[in-house]
Structure formats: C-alpha cells, structure tokens
Amino acid sequence: GENVEQHPSTLSVQEGDSAVIKCTYSDSASNYFPWYKQELGKRPQLIIDIRSNVGEKKDQRIAVTLNKTAKHFSLHITETQPEDSAVYFCAATGPNFGNEKLTFGTGTRLTIIP
Amino acid sequence: SAVISQKPSRDICQRGTSLTIQCQVDSQVTMMFWYRQQPGQSLTLIATANQGSEATYESGFVIDKFPISRPNLTFSTLTVSNMSPEDSSIYLCSVGRGDTEAFFGQGTRLTVV
Numbered sequence: 001g002e003n004v005e006q007h008p009s010t011l012s013v014q015e016g017d018s019a020v021i022k023c024t025y026s027d028s029a030s031n032y033f034p035w036y037k038q039e040l041g042k043r044p045q046l047i048i049d050i051r052s053n054v055g056e057k058k059d060q061r062i063a064v065t066l067n068k069t070a071k072h073f074s075l076h077i078t079e080t081q082p083e084d085s086a087v088y089f090c091a092a093t094g095p096n097f098g099n100e101k102l103t104f105g106t107g108t109r110l111t112i113i114p
Numbered sequence: 115s116a117v118i119s120q121k122p123s124r125d126i127c128q129r130g131t132s133l134t135i136q137c138q139v140d141s142q143v144t145m146m147f148w149y150r151q152q153p154g155q156s157l158t159l160i161a162t163a164n165q166g167s168e169a170t171y172e173s174g175f176v177i178d179k180f181p182i183s184r185p186n187l188t189f190s191t192l193t194v195s196n197m198s199p200e201d202s203s204i205y206l207c208s209v210g211r212g213d214t215e216a217f218f219g220q221g222t223r224l225t226v227v
Contacts, residue, residue: 034216042220043206043218043219043220043221044157044206044218045218046216089156089157100210101147101159101162102147102157102159102208102210102216103159104156104157104158105156106155106156107155107156
C-alpha cells in the first residue's frame with residue numbers, strides 16, 4: 001500500500017519568513033495530493049491540493065509543487081503569519097478519489113515566531 | 115462542500131464499556147471513512163464503510179473491536195467496543211466525493227478511564 005513520509009516533524013520560523021514542508025510517497029499510481037491544516041482541537045481543513053497532471057499550484061501565500069518522477073511534493077508558505085501556526089498534514093490517494101482512502105503523512109508542527 | 119455532523123463531540127467512558135459515534139452527511143456519498151488520531155499523531159484509517167456491504171478494515175483493526183454500520187448513503191456509526199485506556203483518542207469520520215476534497219466531521223474526543 002501507499003506510504004507517505006513527511007519532514008520535518010517540527011518547524012519554527014520567524015514571522016514573515018517562508019516555511020517549506022516536504023513529503024514523499026511510494027505508490028506511483030497515486031495522483032492526488034492534498035494538504036491539510038489542523039489547528040489545536042479542530043478538524044483537519046484542506047488548504048491546497050494538487051493533481052499529478054500539474055507541477056505547481058498557488059493560492060495566495062500558499063503553493064504546492066509536485067515531482068512525480070521523484071515522487072515527492074512540497075508545501076510552501078510565504079510571508080508567514082502567527083495564524084499559520086498549526087499542524088500540517090500531507091496526504092496521497094489514487095485516481096478513484098472519493099472511493100479510495102487517503103494516506104496521511106506524519107504531520108509537521110509549524111510555529112511562527114512573532 | 116459537504117457538511118458532516120459527528121456526535122458526540124467528546125465523552126469520558128469507563129473501561130470495558132462501548133461507545134457508538136455517529137456521522138451524518140448532508141448529501142449522499144458512496145464511501146465513508148473512519149480515522150483515529152491519537153494524541154499528537156497523524157490520522158490512521160480504521161475502516162472504509164460502503165453502503166450495502168461489510169466495512170473494509172485496515173491492518174491492525176478488527177470488526178469485533180470497531181463494528182461499523184452504514185444503513186444508508188448519508189449515515190454511518192463506529193462503535194469502540196470493550197474500551198481500554200489505549201482507546202483514548204480522537205475519532206473522525208470523513209467523506210470524499212468524486213475528485214473533490216475530503217471533508218471531516220468535527221471529531222469525537224474519547225477518554226477512557
């Protein structure tokens with residue numbers, strides 16, 4: 001089955017700096033890669049996703065890049081703000097998303113230092 | 115987007131008892147997924163519930179411990195049976211539709227004493 005590795009497990013950055021979180025996956029059939037943000041005591045919320053036919057996607061301060069050959073994808077947050085502090089999870093799933101499970105990475109606790 | 119109502123939001127239970135968690139979705143979905151999130155950990159899939167058939171369990175999870183019902187396309191329950199303190203965790207239901215994002219219920223924080 002799919003295996004998703006995520007690094008780093010913790011990350012602290014100064015407010016205004018950029019943060020990068022990296023994930024690798026094992027199953028070459030995976031083609032949908034969402035990123036979730038989970039604030040303390042709350043449910044995971046999708047913040048951005050990317051499909052295998054796209055190399056990069058951007059939404060304001062958040063971007064995701066995908067390298068299918070190397071089987072890794074990354075989350076980039078620019079101009080970080082205190083409200084970006086949370087745990088971030090990457091995930092991967094196959095072509096029949098909605099009817100297939102998500103495999104999650106181990107999570108990255110991001111702390112923004114004011 | 116999908117709206118998922120999950121309850122209870124939290125409970126404190128005695129060891130040896132069982133707790134049933136409910137998830138109600140505002141529209142019909144084929145699959146519903148049940149996850150466990152232990153403190154400070156990632157989400158681990160317990161099982162996939164498909165309406166009209168037996169749930170499919172992941173390695174390490176068994177039906178006797180986590181029986182699941184899926185009576186229709188908008189509702190599912192997960193029971194945590196014969197609980198022990200090791201079952202203390204957050205349990206989340208999730209749905210996905212087509213090629214859209216997965217939506218999560220608000221979670222059930224279970225403490226077993």
